[in-house]
Amino acid sequence: HQHIIREADGRVLLGRSKLTSEERYITIPRFCTFNSVADDMAFCHPSVQKKDGKLRIIDAENAWFIRVDSIKQYGDDPSLEKNTINPLSPLLFLNIETQPGATALIWNHIQDEPGKPCPNPRVILPRKSVPNVVNRPVSVDIRSFGIRTPVCTKENPSYGIVGLFHVLPPALAWLWRLVAPRGHNNPSIVGSGNMESEGVGSYWPFATGKRIPHANMLLKQIIDTPRTTFTLVPNQNIGVWEVGFKPQLLMREYLTRRGAARLKNDQYQPARCPLLGYELNYLTLEGSKIPSRFLKVYNQPEIGLEGYDAGAEILREFFKTELQKYLKADLLQTGKRIIDACMSNATIEEYNEIIPMSFEYEYSFNRIEDYEQSSYKYV
Known part of the structure; x- marks a missing residue:
């Protein structure tokens, strides 16, 4: 899951006007802690349903195909950066600029052409390497x-x-x-x-x-x-x-x-x-x-x-x-x-x-x- 990033003074940027560049901020003293269940593919097989009026799901994947186009620089997603810089096992990076034997950095997107970064850089992250991941069916x-x-x-x-x-x-x-x-x-x-x-x-x-x-x-x-x-x-x-x-x-x-x-x-x-x-x-x-x-x-x-x-x-x-x-x-x-x-x-x-x-x-x-x-x- 993605985390909310604070500004240097602790505030959260809500939005920026595309016409005037005005910025609006809010203050949130503390964020919730979340335990991830799935990426974007969940499995809702009849065998895991309780028929209590809620849908029950479980992860349908062993690894997550994560798009990192929104990560432009160090610090944009500290949690994902930590998991990919110091992984528990080798990872597969797609459309990321790196060298053999080097540490792949998820904000170094390859260039489709000079000055135009690839819009679809990815990393495949095994779910076993995600901290506190949930391994049982959950109600939605x-x-x-x-x-x-x-x-x-x-x-x-x-x-x-x-x-x-x-x-x-x-x-x-x-x-x-x-x-x-x-x-x-x-x-x-x-x-x-x-x-x-x-x-x-x-x-x-x-x-x-x-x-x-x-x-x-x-x-x-x-x-x-x-x-x-x-x-x-x-x-x-x-x-x-x-x-x-x-x-x-x-x-x-x-x-x-x-x-x-x-x-x-x-x-x-x-x-x-x-x-x-x-x-x-x-x-x-x-x-x-x-x-x-x-x-x-x-x-x-x-x-x-x-x-x-x-x-x-x-x-x-x-x-x-x-x-x-x-x-x-x-x-x-x-x-x-x-x-x-x-x-x-x-x-x-x-x-x-x-x-x-x-x-x-x-x-x-x-x-x-x-x-x-x-x-x-x-x-």
Whole structure:
């Protein structure tokens, strides 16, 4: 897992404006300690499930394929630097500039051409060399979906309208996994630069078979785990603010501290763009208040309602285009209801009517068959 890096004076850089270079900081006296379970490939085999409303996972890999493009210099990730400079066993480095017999440094990326570093440097780290790694199945309380977001302004609107993090109803969580935007500035992908889709669950490029069985499997998995809270979290940019991966790291710190405690009723509200689920009205982390402009992007004067709504329209059209490929005869009827709702610009309440939302603590232990029966009535 990645650590939050402090500035020399102990503060944490929240973001830097791409237009004015203004910087915003917060103060966090103490960070949480985390024990890693997996990198980005987890295994949720039926044999490890307890059928208690939560998904249980275990690591699917013996080693982690870690991208280090964000590590530009010494000190950017002290934990990973320590594990790779003094490894317990030989490591495999890819696209790292080094010499035989020398110590490979993960910030020395090879050059694709003079002055242009390779965007996809990697190191393969055996999980046995990771301190305090967890070797047993664990329950998942929160499933987050990350999206790389570009800069957004009212003059040049984009889908970079996602706040620090959003809470998603289960139906919307499923839709986000169907379209799985590749996102902005993804070093693993060479594309047009426009918003593109990776497809079901974001693992589609590595999957076999057809899309619809995977879409049905994901929907059933979501319905079978109603005690899971789903979140949407951006990285790279929030509006005009460059934030890197701070939203994911700060969300982790905040939700870990809350445990099972629910958010206050006045702390969240339906997002102006329904595809973003619920937005936060306020957030305080260890006494530091997160400025509203990072929670509701339309509060940034460089964007306003005009830029936000234009970005929301880009997002809506993307969803409607990508979801067409899932409207097949073998898609579960519940899935068709959800996609039809999206095509009709549904509200948050309408999505919650299809699948109840655990964030409202209205757990429903219905099976997929129960939802299918109500869907047939709907059809």
